[in-house]
Amino acid sequence: MGASASFPTLGVLGAGSWGTALAAALARHGREVTLWARDADAAAAMQSTRENARYLPGNRLPDSLSITPDFDRAATAGVVVIATPAAALRATAARLAPLAPKAVVWLCKGFEEGSDRLLHEVMAEALPGVPAAALSGPSFAREVAAGLPCALVCAADDIALADRLAAVFHSEAMRVYASSDLAGVEVCGAIKNVLAVAAGVADGLELGLNARAALITRGLAEMTRLGLALGARTDTFMGLAGVGDLILTCTGDLSRNRRVGLAIGRGEALADAVGALGQVAEGVRSARPARELGRRLGVELPITEAVCRVLFEGVTPRHALAELLARDRAREGFGG
Ligand SMILES: NC(=O)C1=CN([C@@H]2O[C@H](COP(=O)(O)OP(=O)(O)OC[C@H]3O[C@@H](n4cnc5c(N)ncnc54)[C@H](O)[C@@H]3O)[C@@H](O)[C@H]2O)C=CC1
Ligand SMILES: O=C(CO)COP(=O)(O)O
Secondary structure, eight states: OOSSTTSOOEEEEOOSHHHHHHHHHHHHTTOOEEEEOSSHHHHHHHHHHSBOTTTSTTOBOOTTOEEESOHHHHHTSSEEEEOSOGGGHHHHHHHHGGGOOSOEEEOOOSBOTTTOOBHHHHHHHHSTTSOEEEEESSOOHHHHHTTOOEEEEEEOSSHHHHHHHHHHHOOSSEEEEEESOHHHHHHHHHHHHHHHHHHHHHHHTTOOHHHHHHHHHHHHHHHHHHHHHTTOOHHHHTSIIIIIHHHHHHHOTTOHHHHHHHHHHTTOOHHHHHHHHOSOOHHHHHHHHHHHHHHHHTOOOHHHHHHHHHHHSOOOHHHHHHHHHTSOOOOSSSOO
16 A cells, blocks of 8 residues: 555556656655656666656656666556557566556557557457556646646546546546546547647648648547447547547647647658657557558548558658548538
8 A cells, every 4th residue: 555545556667758747746646656667777867866857857756756677666566557658568568467467557549550459459468357447638748747737537348447546546636537438548549649640730731720620620520430430439539538638639739749740741751750759659650550440440531541641651741631622522420
């Protein structure tokens, strides 16, 4: 048991922007938190300077937050939080398996590249039978690190588990709602990043605010269509992980995905845009798995298709835009 007697201790695996910000917020709220950084030098520097100079410069980490390069120490907490990029989720979960974690929550948003699986499917394979939930929603790390308020959603197949884990993260500064629509929450988190790249491209091309609103709205329809084909519920897309995170990431310049899109819309190459970021832009990695999934399920994803063509097939943003605008007229709704 941790500092607050009725709450389990927390171990956060991954000391990038979001892992560090969430660990700091939880520690400030009185939870007993251990943050694992895979780089021993970075862990030692953070522990002594009380700053994550690479990912959250200028933000003071609470004294009660313990930072360690010892994976097992963080991984044997009462609740383990995986805060790596989606690409490292399976390997991190596999490393956890022999430690028999009691409950695992993952923060990453995306698909598994290669298998095109949603992340809860990866978790079920890597940690079968372990109580697990996704924590998602509109939450720029920098704002959370600064103690500004936000609202999130904690999703698990079992709503009682979602409720129980939501309570572990919940505070006045971080309201956490529970959901049993795991597939829906995951589709939202993965696709909103692809759409944020698209919104950035549109703004980089200076298409205007009307165009951006149209893109966000039709993007929401696209995201919902894919989610419904995967068994998700419509109301999830109207919630925090859906429209909430979509608006945040498509309009907020703190978004790395949006910034990659902006650079591409202004004529920069993808490698340069991603390189300049120095952090993960999951939309770049999720776009192709999303397209594959859509094709397999017979779901039209025109914006995702356009993002793939611009990022990976040498199509210019202007040409992709012309293709989108030339699509057949349609009736409004979630249909294509
Ligand atoms: N930054 C944000 O505002 C938010 C991020 N997320 C999601 O959280 C996930 C992590 O994002 P950030 O922390 O922002 O990324 P980041 O790029 O800031 O940091 C990633 C961290 O993961 C570590 N890492 C990378 N590969 C690893 C591996 N194989 N094993 C162990 N550690 C590894 C890196 O060293 C780094 O510490 C992403 O899926 C992102 O979409 C979700 C909500 C908010
Ligand atoms: O998911 C996020 C906010 O909820 C962070 O978005 P970016 O990865 O685009 O910065």
